[in-house]
Amino acid sequence: MRFLHTMLRVRNLDAALDFYCNLLGLQEVRRRVDEKNKYTLVFLAAPEDAPAAKEALAAGRRDGGVIELTYNWDAEDYGEARYFGHLAYEVDDIYGLCDKMMKAGVTINRPPRDGNMAFVRSPDKHSIELLQKGKPLPPKEPWASMPNTGKW
Numbered sequence: 001m002r003f004l005h006t007m008l009r010v011r012n013l014d015a016a017l018d019f020y021c022n023l024l025g026l027q028e029v030r031r032r033v034d035e036k037n038k039y040t041l042v043f044l045a046a047p048e049d050a051p052a053a054k055e056a057l058a059a060g061r062r063d064g065g066v067i068e069l070t071y072n073w074d075a076e077d078y079g080e081a082r083y084f085g086h087l088a089y090e091v092d093d094i095y096g097l098c099d100k101m102m103k104a105g106v107t108i109n110r111p112p113r114d115g116n117m118a119f120v121r122s123p124d125k126h127s128i129e130l131l132q133k134g135k136p137l138p139p140k141e142p143w144a145s146m147p148n149t150g151k152w
Contacts, residue, residue: 001092004131005043005068007085013040013071020044020067029053029063038073062090062131086119086127086152094118094132095143109152111143119152127152 010016020026026044030053033040043066045053053063070085091097094112101120102108109127110119115137118130 002064002090002133004062004064004088004090004129005066006087007068007070007129009085010069010071013042013069016069016071017042020069026067029066030057040071040073042069042071043067044069064090084126086129088129088131090131090133092133093137094130095137095140097130098143107149108146109150110148111146112137113139113144113146115139115143121150121152 017028021028021044025047027047027050028042029045029050030043031041043053043063045063045066049065053066056063068085068088094115094117098108098112098118098120106120108118108120110117112118112130112132116132120128120130122128
C-alpha cells in the first residue's frame with residue numbers, strides 16, 4: 001500500500017493556489033480540468049517531493065504524497081466539515097482489501113465496480129479512497145453489480 005493524496009475542496013482556486021504555492025511553497029505537479037463535470041483538480045507537492053511525483057507520472061504511475069485541490073465550478077456550500085475530502089491509498093488488490101474490510105463490518109460506500117476505485121469511511125466518517133495499483137482489475141462480482149451506499 002502507498003499513500004497517494006489528501007483532497008481538499010476549495011472555494012476560490014486562485015486564492016488557494018496563492019496560499020499553497022506562493023505562501024506555503026508547494027509546487028503544482030499536475031492539473032486536470034473536466035469541462036463536462038465542471039471541476040478542476042490541481043495536485044501540489046512539497047519542493048522535495050515534486051521531482052518524485054513528476055517521475056512517477058512520467059513512468060505511467062500515480063504520483064504520491066501530494067495534496068489535491070478540488071475546485072467545483074458550480075457554487076456549493078459544503079459547510080465546515082466537507083472541505084476535507086478524502087485520503088487516497090494505492091493498493092495491490094482492491095478486491096481483496098475490500099473483501100477483507102467488508103468481512104470486518106466496514107461498509108463499502110463506493111464498491112470497486114470498475115476494478116480501479118472504491119471508497120470506504122473510517123469510524124470517524126473520514127472518506128478513504130482506494131485505488132488499484134497499475135491497471136484496473138477486470139470487473140467481477142459481487143462488486144460489478146453492487147450499488148453505492150451512504151456518503152463517500
